[in-house]
């Protein structure tokens with residue numbers, strides 16, 4: 001990896017550069033935009049450094065505490081969460097072409113394909129894309145959306161699960177998603193709700209406050225503002241959707257920021273494998289937004 005270099009950032013939602021420093025974590029500062037109140041990492045690593053990190057390190061199974069590696073190692077709960085997300089699609093949208101941006105190990109793409117969707121994923125990590133193609137037997141393109149290979153293809157549904165908070169430039173990413181949606185298509189986004197109950201309870205120890213991988217910390221208000229700016233009409237915005245988790249996954253996730261709690265739980269109930277691996281559907285202060293692109297003539 002190249003040496004980490006930092007650069008100044010403007011607000012990813014309103015482009016203002018006036019912000020107040022809130023707190024530091026992992027040697028990075030998180031600031032709050034004075035105009036729209038969005039919190040984001042500033043200064044932050046360069047795009048080149050982040051690209052290389054996601055391409056080669058984030059999902060590396062040789063980095064045990066990398067979030068991406070944990071994602072690949074807990075495919076069972078990721079598949080179970082994929083079923084929760086698919087339920088919404090079953091209830092609200094006819095099946096067609098589906099693109100999952102930042103598909104990681106391909107668990108959602110596989111579940112969607114099994115449910116009858118013509119599904120494909122795109123994933124910047126070469127290792128995760130290879131893992132998805134091999135282990136999940138799904139179609140995955142290794143690369144970034146902005147360097148898109150989907151020039152002439154339009155999708156009925158585009159999904160971004162736990163992705164937007166990582167993206168270097170959310171507005172460019174959403175503009176590309178909008179371009180790739182077919183008429184009548186829908187964008188479905190899941191991202192941590194930083195105004196939700198869990199961040200309020202855990203404060204700085206919250207595992208989602210995770211710079212530099214999480215660069216932008218959305219609330220319902222700032223996510224809605226960003227989507228509107230990018231030419232979407234928000235149809236649904238839920239602030240507390242469910243994910244499927246196991247205790248051993250949670251312990252791995254919080255080990256770095258909550259060592260005492262992790263040691264206590266590992267030493268007690270963590271000894272019982274059955275309890276540790278039991279999947280639970282938990283409302284985790286995650287936002288789910290569903291939006292449709294506003295046709296150019298309507299937005300003009």
Ligand SMILES: [Zn+2]
Nearest residue numbers: 011014033036
């Ligand atoms: Zn702002």
